[in-house]
Amino acid sequence: QQPVQSPQAVILREGEDAVINCSSSKALYSVHWYRQKHGEAPVFLMILLKGGEQKGHDKISASFNEKKQQSSLYLTASQLSYSGTYFCGTLRGGSQGNLIFGKGTKLSVKP
């Protein structure tokens, strides 16, 4: 049931773009994206809901393909502050907050 994230790690230069993917083998109600910096707690980035509703930040975009049970997080013109580990969490319909997180994608942005 754990979603699969790809890539596992990515290294960027400032200003470059990145895409992080998350896929599930089960039908999903929503996909949640979090970023965690070293030694800190995960911080909410975005929720994508079945039906197209999207809640999140203006500087980060994402997509949710309900038919394929896939989501992608788009980071454009990356900044040093984007560095961290990105987790997707998937929520199946009917479950009560049972977020299942992927193993994470480690993003490093270098000057």
Next chain:
Amino acid sequence: DTAVSQTPKYLVTQMGNDKSIKCEQNLGHDTMYWYKQDSKKFLKIMFSYNNKELIINETVPNRFSPKSPDKAHLNLHINSLELGDSAVYFCASSQNGKETQYFGPGTRLLVL
């Protein structure tokens, strides 16, 4: 100001001991969670509480027991600590169980 707080931040203890971690949220949320993050950074849900009722109980050892005195608190009690319990434990809360989860700062548990 802190939305979700946990105490203690660090916990170092011997095998076999019993310990508790406290969590409080001031967001007025109705659902609270405990997650374990191991050395490989895998975030795994352990428990969640909605309106003081346990609604998710993943396959964790029964040495772990969540206790919720009220809607704003969800404490984690661990009996007979083992080396494998060493990890970072995060508390989180959300509204209605499907919205954004807000995480506490984490408790770093080291069992010697």
